[in-house]
Amino acid sequence: KEYNVAILGATGAVGTRMIQQLEQSSIPVKQVKLLASPRSAGKVLQFKGQDVTVEATTPESFDDVDIVLASAGGAASKQFLPEAVKRGAVAVDNTSAFRMDPEVPLVVPEVNEDAIAQHKGIIANPNCSTIQMVVALKPIFDVAGLKQIIVSTYQAGSGAGQTAIQELDDEAQQHLNGEPMTADIFPVKSEAHHYPLAFNLLPQIDVFEPDGSTHEEWKMVHETKKIMLGDMNDPKIKVNATCVRVPVVIGHGESVYFEVEDNTNLDAHKVQELIKHGDGLVLEDDPAEQLYPQPINAEGHTDTYVGRVREDPENPGAYNLWVVADNLLKGAAANTVEIAEKLVEHDLVRVPADYYGKE
Ligand code: A2P
Known part of the structure; x- marks a missing residue:
């Protein structure tokens, strides 16, 4: 057919x-x-x-x-x-x-x-940021469960579309020419105020919710629950997100901190092994070789890259990951x-x- x-x-x-x-x-x-x-x-x-x-x-x-x-x-x-x-x-x-x-x-x-x-x-x-995070956490969730996820995102400008890519390029050129940067799209096209993204960071992606979080942050919380637990409001995994737009054209980065339900058979090495063999995942984690995921390397690829795997020595059962994917490909x-x-x-x-x- x-x-x-x-x-x-x-x-x-x-x-x-x-x-x-x-x-x-x-x-x-x-x-x-x-x-x-x-x-x-x-x-x-x-x-x-x-x-x-x-x-x-x-x-x-x-x-x-x-x-x-x-x-x-x-x-x-x-x-x-x-x-x-x-x-x-x-x-x-x-x-x-x-x-x-x-x-x-x-x-x-x-x-x-x-x-x-x-x-x-x-x-x-799902939302681009949610996708790469749940792909990275899936093999860990399967063996150890998850109690809590705290994520901070470093999201590329291309998530806002083709015209936003152009705006970021134009701003960079203006800045290098010594001209004032003009902004019409970032952080959110429909909002009253616009700020340059080039040489800047914008801690607003999508509109604000009444509780002071942004709608992008809201999506990461509720989409993660719907994908992993089947119910957008399931309290079983606590999720907390801070989403930041960074002057990268393609490739979202995420600092993901998570706490497992059962740490009995887990340590940082085991987490690395799980990621290495996980579906859609590539482990890039070797501090001795300064190997870690970077947006410019993820661009054009459909895998999700994970590195900087660490145990939190202050909080047994909790770990840090650095997760990168091409937001326009795996993210969309x-x-x-x-x-x-x-x-x-x-x-x-x-x-x-x-x-x-x-x-
Ligand atoms: P067009 O090229 O005609 O504007 P991006 O996410 O990069 O901003 O792209 C948005 C895409 O959605 C473009 O292909 C755009 O087409 C298309 N689009 C926007 N509004 C509509 C609409 N009302 N009906 C159909 N396509 C739309």
């Missing part, structure tokens, strides 16, 4: 990488449809060496489509994905639009592949395409009778 695949947001930072990941995937593609806003209609992109013309998205764009890969922002997903599902397509959505919907599985294949089978037409791809396009590959592999490319949004 071959599949018609539509990429919604095909011209964006993640969408262009979805095209590449789909080209390299095991999915037998009959035809690919590249969808964006009317601004990009008529633009010509390539799929497996063939020209494909970008189309403006309408509900009818999804007629005869089997699989949708979406990364055109939450509003476009909310508008178009129920239309796609109504027409019989299964959608894997990289936006936050449906992640917390109890009818929508939130999936990282290395961690909760089985959840895919519950889908009603929409499967959500690659994870989305991996979910689609699992759908194909398990013959789940079909919507059930009680599909998502059925009236």
Whole structure:
């Protein structure tokens, strides 16, 4: 069987990488449809060496489509994905639009592949920062359980999209030219105030919650619980996040501190071994050789890199990790395409009778 695949947001930072990941995937593609806003209609992109013309998205764009890969922002997903599902397509959505919907599985294949089978037409791809953290913690969670996770992120500018990459480049150039830096996108496009990211740090990603945390931090807490425990509010693992935007173009870094439930058979060496053999993980940890993960090395790769593995001598049963991944690949396009590959592999490319949004 071959599949018609539509990429919604095909011209964006993640969408262009979805095209590449789909080209390299095991999915037998009959035809690919590249969808964006009317601004990009008529633009010509390539799929497996063939020209494909970008189309403006309408509900009818999804007629005869089997699989949708979406990364055109939450509003476009909310508008178009129920239309796609109504027409019989299964959608894997990289936006936050449906992640917390109890009818929508939130999936990282290395961690909760089985959840895919519950889908009603929409499967959500988690936030980039959440994905690389749960991939790193999964093998440890399996053998020792987790009581608490405290994470600080160092997130690349590309997480805010193609126009944000341009803004970061422009600011760096302005600064080097001795000009004032102009800012219109960071930290959050829709907010009242904008600040330069180049040569700076911004401790705000997404809007603020009433409790003073940001929505990005909120996502890391609740997505982690939904992926690892099946319930976004499960108190079994306590999660605390501080998310910071750094002037890196691609590749998120995370300082992850965690406490296990049962430390009986664990130490730093065992944690290293678990990571070394973990799904989707590469251990880069050798202080003697100054070997540790760096965003510039992770860029272009779909693995999650872990180093700086340490025991907390002040708190037995607690450990530190440094986790890096390409936020546009494992954090977005690659994870989305991996979910689609699992759908194909398990013959789940079909919507059930009680599909998502059925009236
Ligand atoms: P366009 O190129 O026409 O603006 P990024 O995440 O890099 O900012 O990219 C966002 C992607 O989502 C782009 O492909 C953009 O298309 C697309 N997009 C934005 N808004 C819509 C919309 N309302 N309908 C369809 N595609 C959209």
